[in-house]
Amino acid sequence: MTTAIKTFPVAISARHIHLSEEDLQALFGPNATLTKDFDLSQPGQFAAKERVSIEGPKGIIHNVRVLGPVRAATQVEVSRTDAMKLGIYPPLRQSGDIDNSAGIKLLYGERELVIPQGVIIAQAHIHMTEEDAQALAVHNNEVVAVEVVSERPVTFRGVVVRVSNDFSLEMHIDTDEANAGFIEQQAQGKLVKASL
The missing domain is CATH 2.40.40.20 (Barwin-like endoglucanases)
Structure with missing residues (x-):
């Protein structure tokens, strides 16, 4: 028997990035792993201590939080305001739907990585x-x-x-x-x- 649900919590998701294993190694070095900072509300998901910068044609945003665990493909979630600052045009998509989405440059120290797609505004x-x-x-x-x-x-x-x-x-x-x-x-x- 199910219990009636009248309301549910609403969480605000700030800009963040999910990295693939390959891109994690490319940015943070061989054998790099994500370091858990704290658990998120969704089971098994966590905020990592690692952060990167994201750079578009018009601007750069520093200290973008990496979330774990690693995923099959790198995905960057930004707001429309972020996108305007960066000078990119990411589509409004469900998480995981990154085909033909916007690209971005990822920066960590002296390392940089250009992903041709993966930037979305999460629906x-x-x-x-x-x-x-x-x-x-x-x-x-x-x-x-x-x-x-x-x-x-x-x-x-x-x-x-x-x-x-x-x-x-x-x-x-x-x-x-x-x-x-x-x-x-x-x-x-x-x-x-x-x-x-």
């Missing part, structure tokens, strides 16, 4: 387990709308539901979305209706 999404999905009456990859109550209340449309028993119930938005709605970490969201 707002909700991580949840199968039990959570049943309680909320939604399914994997369903697109929903979520109301977040704050000083400037806002309803996000086009929010993707991502279901896996490896997840913990939480909605992720980027810093631009959070700033627009005066949203602080661990605000609460609730489903309002399916998005058109």
